Structure formats: C-alpha cells, structure tokens
Amino acid sequence: MASARLRWLSAALVALGALCLLLSMHGLPLLPGEPLGFRKEGRFLQLPALDCRRDPPFLVLLVASAHDQLPARTAIRETWGGQRAARGRRTETLFLLGTSPSPAAARAVAREARRHRDIVQKDFVDAYLNLTLKTMMGIEWVHRFCPRAAFVMKTDSDMFVNVAYLVELLLRRNRTARFATGFLKLHELPIRERRNKWFVSRREYPWDRYPPFCSGTAYVLSGDVASQVYRVADRVPFLKLEDVFVGLCLAKLRIGLEELHSEQTFFPGGLSFSPCRFRRIVACHFVPPHKMLSYWKALEASPGEACPAE
Ligand SMILES: *[C@@H]1O[C@H](CO)[C@@H](O)[C@H](O)[C@H]1NC(C)=O
Ligand SMILES: *[C@@H]1O[C@H](CO)[C@@H](O)[C@H](O)[C@H]1NC(C)=O
Numbered sequence: 001m002a003s004a005r006l007r008w009l010s011a012a013l014v015a016l017g018a019l020c021l022l023l024s025m026h027g028l029p030l031l032p033g034e035p036l037g038f039r040k041e042g043r044f045l046q047l048p049a050l051d052c053r054r055d056p057p058f059l060v061l062l063v064a065s066a067h068d069q070l071p072a073r074t075a076i077r078e079t080w081g082g083q084r085a086a087r088g089r090r091t092e093t094l095f096l097l098g099t100s101p102s103p104a105a106a107r108a109v110a111r112e113a114r115r116h117r118d119i120v121q122k123d124f125v126d127a128y129l130n131l132t133l134k135t136m137m138g139i140e141w142v143h144r145f146c147p148r149a150a151f152v153m154k155t156d157s158d159m160f161v162n163v164a165y166l167v168e169l170l171l172r173r174n175r176t177a178r179f180a181t182g183f184l185k186l187h188e189l190p191i192r193e194r195r196n197k198w199f200v201s202r203r204e205y206p207w208d209r210y211p212p213f214c215s216g217t218a219y220v221l222s223g224d225v226a227s228q229v230y231r232v233a234d235r236v237p238f239l240k241l242e243d244v245f246v247g248l249c250l251a252k253l254r255i256g257l258e259e260l261h262s263e264q265t266f267f268p269g270g271l272s273f274s275p276c277r278f279r280r281i282v283a284c285h286f287v288p289p290h291k292m293l294s295y296w297k298a299l300e301a302s303p304g305e306a307c308p309a310e
Pocket of ligand 2: 174
C-alpha cells in the first residue's frame, strides 16, 4: 500500500519535472487562469487576385484597414500601394478587413474587392479589439497562399511607406530567413490603468513585462517567419494588442528583432515632411489621405540628386 503510494508520488514528481522542463524550454511560465491561446478559425470571404505560385512577390504589404477608411485605401492605391515593383523586385499591397454589421457597408466592400482584387477578408467582426485577428488573417493568407514571398510588412492605413527604400534596404541587408524588423520596443511593460487605450488587465496578461516587439504601425518579417508565426500562434496566449502578440510568437520561436538600418527609418510618432527626409525613411505614421497624395507628388517631382548623400 505504502509502496504503491510512493510509486505514485515518484511518478507524479517525474511528470512534474518533465512539465517544468517543457515549460522552461518554451519560455512562458504556466499560471493558474493563463489566458487561452489564439484560435485558428473563421473562413475567408474575400481573397485577392494574386498568383503567388508562379512568380512570388519579393514583398507583400498588408495594410490593416476598416470599412469606413475607403479614402485612405484609395490614397494608398494611388501612391505607395499602387507601386508594383522596386529595384526590379515585385511588390504587392493588400488590405485586411473584417466584417461590418451594416449590410450597406458589407455590399460596398464586396464591390470594392471585385473592382480592385486587393482585399483579404474573413468573417470576424471588424473592431479595434479584434486587431490581432486581422493581423493573423493577413499572416495566415501569406502562410496559405503566398509562402514564397521573401518579405511581409504589416502596416496601417494612416502610414506612409517608402516601398522603394524599404526594398533597397532589405536587399542591402541581404537576410533571407529568421528576420524581423521595425521600430523596436524592447522593454515595454503592460499598462494597467483602465482608461488607457492600451490597458491590459492581469487576467488578459498576467506577466509583468512584454517580450520584445515591433511597433504595430509598421514591421517586416521574412516570409519564413510569417509562416512560423502562423504555425505557433495557437500555442501563445491570445492578446488583443497585435504587435505584442506577434512579439510573443517571435519569443516562442526564439527569433530576435533586428534593426534594418543604423539610422532610424521607422517613425511611429510621425515626422514632418520634406522630400529629402522622406527619401530616407521606410514608414511614417499619422499621414491622412490628402497628405499621402501631396507627399507622393512632391517625392516624384523632386530630383533625388539634390539631397545630401547618405
Ligand atoms: C471579434 O470578432 C468575433 C468574431 O466575429 C466577435 O465574436 C467579437 O465580438 C469581436 N470583438 C469585438 C470587440 O467586436
Ligand atoms: C548575401 O548573403 C549570402 C549568404 O547568406 C552570400 O553568399 C552573398 O554573397 C551575400 N550577398 C551580398 C551582396 O552581400
């Protein structure tokens, strides 16, 4: 009787030890009431007309967008998103959307998708708190339909992206795998004040610090990393902050973040425009549609030779 209990106890200890080892290998501690993992579900309602099998693009730009942001999508299509190549490499811009409860908005998006064939949409409610679902939809699309894209950028519809300079820096950097870059946030803590836009409760995220992550305004992953993020996502605690969530996936994959350039090129806090300055940046936040068009025209009109050499 006693020996049976002892045997049971030692078996339990071995199992506990194995569990601890497994958890320490995978980084995150297990806590009671740990948040649930990301759930891979939902179906695609719209897919873009983009054949990635024969001629995979060098760079796919995924723009998180909302139903009422048609002016921003139009401005992006007429500027950086309309650019189909840079330095001889193919680039493609796609918009990410969820569903709207308004039938009129739903019809308008279906029309827009038929017309432009650049919309990826799944059947989740389009809401700020569902941004992680939106980002993961884009990453799932890359994983399933375009896994040979060399790089993927996730960005937002109020961002100006200098696609040509981004391609130039990616080529110069000459990295093809396990590469993640953007505006690096290496030591962020969860915000526990309820009124803050980025408030996260201890229930949602019980740990005291965030993993390293890139500002969600614009970040770039090599194609293999996008696929690996999708594969690991259901084993990572779900978080509504999409950029931190991707950081959790990268931490689990043990993929470090790297700078793209020795100079700052990602500007999540915005930057005042000048043609020479914008020739040497990758991404700038807080650019409304009318400025998108005027910046683009100014850049096209100004000769690059007039700018100081890098
Ligand atoms: C997010 O999407 C899911 C699935 O459609 C939905 O049940 C949920 O209410 C949405 N969240 C918000 C905050 O709207
Ligand atoms: C790029 O890296 C590869 C190895 O990963 C190397 O063989 C090649 O020479 C590099 N090219 C340039 C232009 O640095």
